[in-house]
Amino acid sequence: MNTDRRAFMVTAGVLAGGMALAVRPANAAGAPAPWGPDGPIGNELTPWIEIAADSTVTIRVPQPESGNGTMTQIAMNVAEELHCAWSDIRVVNASVQRDYVEKNVYTHGMLPFFSGHATDRKRMDFTMRLGAAARERLKLAAAARWGVPAAQITAKDSVLSHAASGRALRFGEVAAEAAKVGMLAEPELKPEAEWTLIGKKAPPKLFLPAVANGSAVFGIDVKLPGMVHAALLQVPVMGGRLKSHQPEAVLKMPGVRAVVVIDPAKSRRTALKDQTSFGLSNVTEAQHAVAVIADHYWQAKMALEALPVEWDMGEGGKVSSHEAIYNAMRTVRDAGAGKAVVTKGDVAAAKGKRTFEAEYSTPYADNAVMEPLNGTARVTADGCELWCPTQDSRQAYWVAIDETGLPPEKVTVHNTLVGGNFGRRTQAEDLRMVVAIARQFPGVPVKTIWTREEMFRQGRYRTPISTRFKAVLDDATGLPEAVSGDLCFAGDRPLFQLTQGYGDAPYFNTGAIPNVRLTTIAHPVHVLNGAYRAPCLNSNAFITETFIDECAHLAGSDPLEYRLKLLASWEKPWSDTLRLVAEKSGWGVKLPKGEGLGIAITNWPVATMRNFGSTMAIAARVSVSKAGELKVSRIDVAFDCGRIANEDAVRNQIEGGILFGLNMTLNEEMTIKDGAMVEGNYDEYPMLRMGDALPDVHIHLGALSGHNRFDLIGELPACPIGPAVGNAIYSATGKRLRTTPFRKQDLSWT
Amino acid sequence: MAAVNFKVNGTAHSVDADPSTPLLWVLRDHLGLTGTKYGCGVAQCGACTVHLNGEAVRSCQLPLDGLAGAEVVTIEGLAARGGETLQRLWAELNVPQCGYCQAGMLMAASGLLKKTPKPSDADIDAAMTNICRCGTYGRIRAAIKRAAGIAA
Numbered sequence: 001m002n003t004d005r006r007a008f009m010v011t012a013g014v015l016a017g018g019m020a021l022a023v024r025p026a027n028a029a030g031a032p033a034p035w036g037p038d039g040p041i042g043n044e045l046t047p048w049i050e051i052a053a054d055s056t057v058t059i060r061v062p063q064p065e066s067g068n069g070t071m072t073q074i075a076m077n078v079a080e081e082l083h084c085a086w087s088d089i090r091v092v093n094a095s096v097q098r099d100y101v102e103k104n105v106y107t108h109g110m111l112p113f114f115s116g117h118a119t120d121r122k123r124m125d126f127t128m129r130l131g132a133a134a135r136e137r138l139k140l141a142a143a144a145r146w147g148v149p150a151a152q153i154t155a156k157d158s159v160l161s162h163a164a165s166g167r168a169l170r171f172g173e174v175a176a177e178a179a180k181v182g183m184l185a186e187p188e189l190k191p192e193a194e195w196t197l198i199g200k201k202a203p204p205k206l207f208l209p210a211v212a213n214g215s216a217v218f219g220i221d222v223k224l225p226g227m228v229h230a231a232l233l234q235v236p237v238m239g240g241r242l243k244s245h246q247p248e249a250v251l252k253m254p255g256v257r258a259v260v261v262i263d264p265a266k267s268r269r270t271a272l273k274d275q276t277s278f279g280l281s282n283v284t285e286a287q288h289a290v291a292v293i294a295d296h297y298w299q300a301k302m303a304l305e306a307l308p309v310e311w312d313m314g315e316g317g318k319v320s321s322h323e324a325i326y327n328a329m330r331t332v333r334d335a336g337a338g339k340a341v342v343t344k345g346d347v348a349a350a351k352g353k354r355t356f357e358a359e360y361s362t363p364y365a366d367n368a369v370m371e372p373l374n375g376t377a378r379v380t381a382d383g384c385e386l387w388c389p390t391q392d393s394r395q396a397y398w399v400a401i402d403e404t405g406l407p408p409e410k411v412t413v414h415n416t417l418v419g420g421n422f423g424r425r426t427q428a429e430d431l432r433m434v435v436a437i438a439r440q441f442p443g444v445p446v447k448t449i450w451t452r453e454e455m456f457r458q459g460r461y462r463t464p465i466s467t468r469f470k471a472v473l474d475d476a477t478g479l480p481e482a483v484s485g486d487l488c489f490a491g492d493r494p495l496f497q498l499t500q501g502y503g504d505a506p507y508f509n510t511g512a513i514p515n516v517r518l519t520t521i522a523h524p525v526h527v528l529n530g531a532y533r534a535p536c537l538n539s540n541a542f543i544t545e546t547f548i549d550e551c552a553h554l555a556g557s558d559p560l561e562y563r564l565k566l567l568a569s570w571e572k573p574w575s576d577t578l579r580l581v582a583e584k585s586g587w588g589v590k591l592p593k594g595e596g597l598g599i600a601i602t603n604w605p606v607a608t609m610r611n612f613g614s615t616m617a618i619a620a621r622v623s624v625s626k627a628g629e630l631k632v633s634r635i636d637v638a639f640d641c642g643r644i645a646n647e648d649a650v651r652n653q654i655e656g657g658i659l660f661g662l663n664m665t666l667n668e669e670m671t672i673k674d675g676a677m678v679e680g681n682y683d684e685y686p687m688l689r690m691g692d693a694l695p696d697v698h699i700h701l702g703a704l705s706g707h708n709r710f711d712l713i714g715e716l717p718a719c720p721i722g723p724a725v726g727n728a729i730y731s732a733t734g735k736r737l738r739t740t741p742f743r744k745q746d747l748s749w750t
Numbered sequence: 751m752a753a754v755n756f757k758v759n760g761t762a763h764s765v766d767a768d769p770s771t772p773l774l775w776v777l778r779d780h781l782g783l784t785g786t787k788y789g790c791g792v793a794q795c796g797a798c799t800v801h802l803n804g805e806a807v808r809s810c811q812l813p814l815d816g817l818a819g820a821e822v823v824t825i826e827g828l829a830a831r832g833g834e835t836l837q838r839l840w841a842e843l844n845v846p847q848c849g850y851c852q853a854g855m856l857m858a859a860s861g862l863l864k865k866t867p868k869p870s871d872a873d874i875d876a877a878m879t880n881i882c883r884c885g886t887y888g889r890i891r892a893a894i895k896r897a898a899g900i901a902a
Contacts, residue, residue: 067846067847067848067849067884068847204842204843204844205844205846207849208841208845208846208849209837209841211840211841211846211849211852211853212836212837212838212840212841212846212852212856213785213825213826213837214783214784214785214786214824214825214826214828214853215785215826216785216849217784218787218850220784220787221778221784223784229779296767296771296775296779297775297779298767298768298770298771298772298775299768302768302770368883369848369850369883370787370789370795370797370850370851370881370882370883370884371787371789371848371850372788372789417848417849418848419787419848419849419850419851420848420850420883420884421848422883449788451791452789452790452791452792648844649844652844652847652886655885655886655888655889656847656884656885657885658885659885659887660883660884660885681790681791681792681794682790682792682794682795683792683794687881687883688887689878689879689880689881689887690874690875690878690879690887690890690891691875691876691879694887694888
């Protein structure tokens with residue numbers, strides 16, 4: 001504590017907390033901070049909270065906002081204890097550079113700079129404590145001014161009141177004094193019974209008025225004095241190189257300033273140990289590329305289109321098609337060299353007479369975020385400033401450090417709003433490209449924007465998966481006596497080869513199936529993988545839940561009852577969610593041919609841990625015409641994420657996630673020709689639209705366990721929807737779909 | 751190149767740029783109106799929707815040399831031209847997720863309501879052809895109906 005400032009004794013109402021809060025007396029003098037506009041400008045009670053004289057409460061949030069409401073949720077956590085008026089709050093992005101310089105002031109909880117996880121247990125607790133600490137300091141400051149005990153002061157809606165004397169002050173009137181208050185011990189959190197926001201109110205996201213009036217600033221909207229624009233063309237086949245180009249052919253075109261070449265080998269690299277979530281491995285590497293820099297983006301784009309360029313497509317150019325990759329995956333998968341991820345009993349010892357074997361697969365898909373990748377950087381010999389939409393600010397920061405070779409103190413990241421992530425902006429290889437271009441045109445801000453075609457053809461794609469499952473059914477029960485699975489991932493990046501929905505499925509781990517052997521292996525491909533909403537679970541949930549459905553039908557069992565039997569010994573929310581969607585969807589009613597109900601269930605991020613992550617069951621109602629026209633008419637959803645902090649935010653994620661997963665299942669596939677990605681825009685990569693007879697989505701809260709956690713809900717909904725729809729199509733038509741997208745398959749029946 | 755004169759949100763502008771420059775990039779780069787978004791460049795996604803002489807159109811398909819005398823309204827000018835209710839409902843009903851496509855959605859929705867004050871679901875389907883990757887379609891429909899005074 002600062003001893004040269006007036007310190008107040010802790011009142012009786014403030015109990016010893018013992019938390020290592022980052023609360024400290026503020027630098028009220030407001031010395032200019034190196035992070036510039038993100039730095040403290042007023043009465044800062046902690047690096048997270050600043051209260052202005054007009055009572056505006058600024059909350060600095062380390063996690064970028066990308067539509068999941070993460071910044072609004074952090075504000076709810078703080079406000080629950082701070083007792084400010086909701087309308088007084090503004091949220092801004094915390095500076096990752098400041099976190100480095102001030103030694104982890106924003107590093108709290110899981111993935112501290114990753115968009116999301118605002119209700120992560122540690123982070124929620126910490127941010128609520130920040131609010132409580134600020135509130136008590138405001139009370140102490142008011143108490144000192146009025147000469148009354150702080151315990152007699154109440155704080156509500158940004159007003160401090162002393163009932164006995166009828167006095168009242170707005171927070172802002174004592175914020176400057178509160179910022180200087182030292183406390184010997186931090187206050188405890190109030191009892192949950194007194195919560196008025198968390199679980200009680202569901203405020204819309206704070207940035208929405210700015211979105212609705214066009215003033216919201218996404219990365220692509222950054223405007224800076226002297227800024228120039230870059231258009232980018234990367235080698236069409238990943239891993240290829242630039243052979244030749246003729247910049248002189250375009251340098252005289254209007255507005256053109258420069259033509260630059262990006263060679264990944266020329267990154268300067270940092271010698272420091274990075275602090276990133278995902279590391280600075282090859283996942284952060286840029287591809288070989290050329291870029292044209294011009295006064296305006298359209299000029300840069302036109303000049304780039306006119307630029308003669310020859311590429312050496314490299315080894316990847318020899319890969320004839322996606323089918324060639326998928327065939328190679330089958331061969332690798334079936335060669336018996338996979339690594340065992342689950343081994344129980346002895347699959348060879350199973351004696352049942354009914355056996356079943358099938359192959360399931362999922363294709364390449366692109367995140368297709370609406371805001372194209374972009375970023376603006378100004379690089380000088382002495383520093384780098386980066387304005388960007390990112391899914392992880394610390395990853396962006398360290399990639400900029402790595403690309404420039406500058407010390408971390410000299411690199412600044414300014415976050416903007418993010419026009420969609422779904423995993424695409426996690427590794428910051430895009431921002432390495434932005435910085436690599438800008439440092440070849442130093443001294444002025446250079447904004448680089450990917451065209452939609454570059455977006456689709458230079459993705460970091462969903463990992464394709466190919467799995468062969470074999471089952472032996474128990475003669476008496478019809479349940480699997482043995483299951484063997486062999487899974488092959490496409491790609492060479494272990495970061496994106498996850499077994500969620502496969503190796504961690506409760507069916508295979510609880511003893512319900514006595515003999516299990518599951519393996520995984522990877523088939524390296526030049527096409528690069530990345531994170532795509534619920535990485536790999538988005539494939540594995542489809543594969544496993546389709547396979548289990550097939551086992552049920554082979555056993556002559558109802559698919560719901562079959563799952564309930566398999567999950568009988570597992571935690572209750574799995575059965576509860578299944579039963580609830582069955583009840584709400586009218587499960588069990590006989591439907592005419594051409595109509596069907598399907599069911600599926602899964603969990604993110606780890607199904608085999610009790611009271612962990614979120615579990616979701618979906619029942620899908622479909623109709624399929626004889627000609628094969630599919631209509632998904634109704635979706636029933638039940639889930640358990642423990643508890644809910646903001647019900648509308650959770651509904652929002654579920655509604656959107658279901659459409660995301662439905663589109664993935666019905667429509668999405670990136671194909672490959674001679675090593676290059678084929679689809680270049682939305683006309684070739686269809687997206688569901690409002691006119692596509694979208695299903696009525698019914699979200700049911702009745703299966704929430706109430707377990708004391710507010711768990712993840714963003715990734716999960718994209719995963720059980722596909723198998724539920726596929727299983728419904730089987731029920732309607734007798735056609736079993738073992739791969740996606742469904743739009744490329746014949747669903748007709750007679 | 752000769753300057754092209756047209757109005758944006760009631761203000762007269764004279765822009766001297768390559769005649770092929772789409773209105774989208776004229777608005778964003780030359781006039782600093784970045785509320786109108788680039789999404790695809792081929793009239794697929796609708797993120798760049800503005801009103802041209804009262805019609806909701808994809809601004810990525812309108813070259814500068816066709817704009818002489820045009821009256822353009824963008825998201826920045828919508829509130830003053832009857833869009834305020836929609837904009838308020840968009841926030842109240844927590845319609846956007848990431849928000850990137852929503853300026854285009856609002857321009858399309860306000861264009862619809864101007865012509866068809868009480869739209870049917872089929873009217874909404876026909877007018878709202880924009881893409882939203884976050885999947886906010888259900889809430890967009892609800893907000894349009896609320897603005898039109900139609901029970902959802």
